[in-house]
Every structure is written in structure tokens, then in C-alpha cells.
Amino acid sequence: MTSLDVALRGVRDGGRKALVPYFVAGLSDDWPDHVRAAVHAGADAVEIGIPFSDPMMDGVVIQEAADIALRRGTTLLSILDELSALDVGVPLVAMTYYNLFHHLGLERSAGALRAAGISGTIVPDLPIEELGPWQSACNDQDVACVLMVAPSTPLDRVERVNALSQGFVYASARMAVTGAASDGGHAADVVQRVRLSGDKPVYVGIGITTPQQAETAAGFADGVIVGTALVQRLLNGEGAAGVESFVGDLRRAIDAA
């Protein structure tokens, strides 16, 4: 078991629903303050989005934020540098596309993630068929590979994803990229299908934008991931105070579930 598995099972076994906000690293000078604010407001882990030129799984809001970050000169290594100085006391999970790790080298990337205090990765364009080399490099460094299950994933694949996923299983609520207009989606079905073949924590993401939706999802999942709604607030000019207030609202909603 990786450290991330231990930490997140601990959250669940403590009777707490996990709240995982997502940030685009490098969006502004003070982006590490946003992470701190989120943790202060009750985040149990933070997803650190590392901007890539061609984010195939992201909608317009995160695309725009990634473009801004890239224009500011943000790179994988510059982000990891900044993270080394950030000790927030909750697990950090990096989300990005495979090419950045592939380009730097798998062993080197995993080592750099570990050195920066990252304990897990989400790489949406790396399905189980191609996962092997990356997972092996990560696991040598005690970095977990979090895998996604989609509403379209058939049961036999859910089982394989479930077996390989570490830390938690990321249940995608919708057949959509991040930030799509949201209704309830298929989250409950997806979570139920994941639970058939394992006991890992299951978190819901893709399409959770309001405290009400977070509360509903927390009713059947072990955690919720909120990205676009938060990034949109930052693009609108809100800062750490706005993050703290919104994440606080999400926290209270989830705790009420």
C-alpha cells in the first residue's frame, strides 16, 4: 500500500467524507496561497493540475487557466520547486497528461514528484493497458497512481481498474470533459459499480460544481473532487479569501451529508 492509500483510508475510517479541491498550478504568483487556503477551509487532499498544451480531458475553463499558466512560463519542474516549499499537511495529487512525464523520463519524474511531496498522480490519458511502466516508476517512489472509471466503463474493466488504482478510485460522474454543464450525472451508478469489486475509497469528480451537488455525491461516495467551479472563481479575480469561503461552503455541505 502506498502512503496515499494509508492516508485516505484513514480519512474514510475516521468517518469523514473527503473533499479534494483542484487547482491549476502556476495560474498566478500566489497560487500556493490558494492551496493553503483550501486546506485551511477543510480540504483533505489537493489535486495539483500541471498545465499541458493539449488538455484533451479538460473543458474551456481549465483550458484557459492552463494557457495562462503556460504563458507565465510554468513548467512541471517549476511547479515541483514551488511545492517543495509548501507544507500543508494533507496529501497532494498531481494531475496532468502523460507527455510531460514521458518527456522528462518516467523514473526522473516520479523521483521529482516524490521529492516535492506529491504522493499520487492522475494521468487521464493513460489507460490501464499503457499504465505499467509509469506505475512501476511511481511505486518505486511511493507515489500512487489514481485511476478513473467512467460511466461507459463495462464491469470487467471496472474490476481491472479497481484492482490497479491506488489511493482512491476516481469515479467520473459524466461522459464529459471537466466543467461541463452539470446535472446529477451517473455518479451514483458509477460508484455502485466500483464498489462491486473492491473496498478502495471512491471519489466523485467531473461535474460537481455546487455545495448541493457535493452534498448529494458525498451521500454515496467517499469523497468529492471540485475543480472547474474553483478555477472559475480564480479566473474571475477572486483570491485566497474566495477559495477559503467556497471550500468552506463545500466542507459544510459534505459534512451535512
Next chain:
Amino acid sequence: MNDPDALGHFGSFGGRFVPEALMPACLELEEAFRDAWADLTFLDEYHGLLREFGGRPTPVTYCDRLSQNLGIELYLKREDLAHTGSHKINNVIGQALLTKRMGKSRIIAETGAGQHGVASATAAAKLGLECTVYMGELDTQRQALNVFRMELLGATVRPVTSGSKTLKDAVNEAMREWVTCVDTTHYCLGSVMGPHPFPWMVREFQSILGREAASQLDERGVGTPDMVVACVGGGSNAAGLFAGFANSTARLIGVEAAGGSAIGIGSPGVLHGMRSMLIQSDVGQIEEAHSISAGLDYPGIGPEHAFLADIARAEYYSASDDEVLDALQLLSRLEGIIPALETAHALAWVFREAGKLIPSGSTVLVNLSGRGDKDVAQVLEILRSQS
């Protein structure tokens, strides 16, 4: 050429690097294609449509004036004479038939210059499918007439405003859209790129042009050419041509745009569902390609080409924008054929290298992958600005 392994790898290239949400659709497509490609009824329908509707077989033309000028024997495979004016029809007819076979009612497609978009809209109209084409906003302006052609054919064109607003971003947007509608919609990818089975499937659909050319040269007593040459963006016309000659002694030559030369200046990477050669920055961000031809404005190349280069079965070179403009004019004046700017890359390389990398007296077959009508306004503008 060999088939990829069970997971779609050509050597260390290819594979399937897509979100889990798209994996079932890729697996479904692979199964449907394997099944169809072994089904005589499907093959009859495919070949029947290409004959009756697509204008196949296209001829091979001997270039007597240019041959004399260059000191080689130059033949052209005339895909410009296929319906919609390029080889793209071979692929879209196949994929549109597959779409119906999978019980889907709609296709989406990406396009750069508009050739694949027009071909997709054409196949959709013929077979009664809905069609939406994603095209970079910049390209919709450069190729406004092709946008209108697609609309005339009943397709919807969606300008893509993200990223560099060109082909690469049109692919991103089509993939994002596909996630939301895989149940009803097939992604009709236009080249030998993307996740497995696309690179293999599109090559198989395009192999008709290479096999045709090989038997046409045989029939007229020319036999195996010393070289076969095609332009390469994603590389579908080259893959189709090479498929007819891979098991022969012919040298296989691909010609990229100098500003989009993924083999020449790229490095291995992962984009659009495949591991291949990509033009990228020193930190792994994908860079924009630059070419006079929108169809070659792509920072990657099909994974099988990366593999063929790796094992040295095929050779890849590049041609500059200026050489391409000269080549387009030379073929027009001496042979009465106006080639597409994409195609002119292959010709430019042959004109440059005749008597050098191409030994005098060689027999050379060039795939005339598309006609230049779509490009004449752009060429006029450039030539006027130069004079």
C-alpha cells in the same frame, strides 16, 4: 506492412493513450473493424461505393516532359481524380460504412485544409449520416470555400478557438466532443493517427491506392519502381501508398513540411491517443507546426511512420514552402496538373533530388494525393505578394 500488436503498437509507437471514458468506444471500433474487414459483404459494399461513387480506380499517369527534364522515369498515382479531389474519400467511405454497421447515426471529424472535412461531409450525405466537422478558426478563414462546401453537403462546421486554432486543436476538440456522445457518434479520424485502431484501420482503408498503383505499374510493364514518394502530415496517403510496396524492393519516401517535420526535428511523445514522434518544447509542451499547407500543419506523425523510420524501412525528408510553390507551378506548366500544396511537397523533393538522392534513370512513383483547386486563391495571393 505488418499489423500492429494486440494493443496497437508498431514497435514502441502507437498504442492507445485516451481517457478511460473513450476506451470502450476504441475497443468497440476495433472489434467492428476486424469483423467488417473479414466480411465479404462489407468489402463488396466498400469497393462498390469506391467504384461507383468514388471514381476508383484512379489512373497512373506517366509524366513525359518532366521525366525528360529530370532524367528519371516519373509516374503519378492520380488520387486527385477521386471524388472530392483527394485520397481522403477512401478512408471516409470505409468509416461511414462502419458507423452504420455499429448502429451509430452521426460522425464527427477534424479537418485542417478542409479536404477530410469535405470528404466526411460527402460520405455522410451519401450514407445518410449526420456530420459535424471541427476546424480551427484560423483554417476556416484560410479555407472559407471548403467551409461552404461542407455546409452545402449538409454538415455543420464548428470553428475551434482554443490553442493555436489549427488542426491540432481541432483534434482536441473532436476528442472532447466524442466523450460526450460515443453512444450515437463515431469519430471519423482523417489520418493514420490517434489511438488504436485508427492508425491501422485508416492505413487499411487507404491501402487500396497503393495496391492499385502496384498492379497498374505491373500491367504496363514498368514493374516495381525504384522509389515511391508521398507527402506526410499525419501520413494517410503515404501509408496507403507504402502498403502497396512495403514487400517490394522499392524505397519508401515520405516528405514532410520543413516546419512540421515530426521525424526530422521531433522527439518521441504522447499526443492525441498515440505514442509517436512529436514537435515539442524542451519541457514537453506540444509546439505548433508551420507550413504553407494547412493539411500538413500538424506537430505529429502517424505512429507507423515513426516505426518505419525507426527500423529504416522508410525514409523521411522535408521540403520548404518556397520549394513547394515552385513545384506546384512546375507540375502545372509541364504536365497540366495543378497539385494540392500538400502533394507539392512530395513533388518538390523529387524535383530537388533528381540526379542526387534519386539516381538518374530511376523509376519514381509519386502519389498525387490531391488536386490544387482549393489552394489557387492562396497561391495567387502569395505569388502576387512576391512579385
